[in-house]
Amino acid sequence: xxxxxxxxRNRITKTGKRIMLECSQTKGHDxxxxxxxxxxxxxxxxxYSFDVKDINxxxxxxxxxxxxxxxxxxxxxxxxAIPNQxxxxxxxxxxxxxxxxxxxxxxxxx
Amino acid sequence: AQxxxxxxxxxxxxxxxxxxLGCNYSYGGTVNLFWYVQYPGQHLQLLLKYFSGDxxxxxxKGFEAEFIKSKFSFNLRKPSxxxxxxxxxxxxxxxxxxxNRLAFGKGNQVVVIP
Numbered sequence: 001x002x003x004x005x006x007x008x009r010n011r012i013t014k015t016g017k018r019i020m021l022e023c024s025q026t027k028g029h030d031x032x033x034x035x036x037x038x039x040x041x042x043x044x045x046x047x048y049s050f051d052v053k054d055i056n057x058x059x060x061x062x063x064x065x066x067x068x069x070x071x072x073x074x075x076x077x078x079x080x081a082i083p084n085q086x087x088x089x090x091x092x093x094x095x096x097x098x099x100x101x102x103x104x105x106x107x108x109x110x
Numbered sequence: 111a112q113x114x115x116x117x118x119x120x121x122x123x124x125x126x127x128x129x130x131l132g133c134n135y136s137y138g139g140t141v142n143l144f145w146y147v148q149y150p151g152q153h154l155q156l157l158l159k160y161f162s163g164d165x166x167x168x169x170x171k172g173f174e175a176e177f178i179k180s181k182f183s184f185n186l187r188k189p190s191x192x193x194x195x196x197x198x199x200x201x202x203x204x205x206x207x208x209x210n211r212l213a214f215g216k217g218n219q220v221v222v223i224p
């Protein structure tokens with residue numbers, strides 16, 4: 001039973017489409033994060049949230065937006081997808097210092 | 111802001127060989143240090159972490175890492191690798207009294223040949 005789940009796991013879309021990636025957690029953590037992973041670049045932080053009313057930009061927030069609908073849910077949206085947003089997207093949660101990652105969403109923008 | 115450097119992005123070695131992956135960070139204050147592993151097609155899993163205390167940290171699957179404060183390093187080691195250690199390894203750092211954001215290195219892709 002996964003503590004951090006992401007939907008969808010795979011998605012192929014076209015340039016210009018709006019896409020939402022969803023993350024849910026059952027760990028009871030306040031802090032949630034969205035990262036993207038690109039080969040050779042590691043993980044880069046897109047947005048993070050320390051509680052429902054707190055949203056912060058990460059390193060690479062341009063072209064993305066987020067919504068923290070509840071303590072357990074944190075969604076990432078691509079307003080108008082472009083091909084260089086093709087990547088593996090990970091959600092993570094933490095209470096303090098250690099982060100726990102979801103299984104990832106592989107997004108391809110054609 | 112802290113940054114993390116990992117060298118030798120691709121590492122290929124034979125089973126039973128020893129592995130050492132370097133990690134250096136740039137941050138002058140107190141840090142928490144992590145190594146995460148990502149097996150093919152899977153999500154990141156914590157391998158080991160250092161918050162304080164003994165600078166030699168033992169993790170899962172026979173891995174260990176040593177924190178050397180004077181060198182701003184947290185190198186990962188395993189004396190004898192197995193084929194199942196084929197994975198990508200990420201070093202990460204955060205400042206516990208700052209905004210708690212994790213900074214990741216670019217990763218080491220390790221391939222163990224049977």
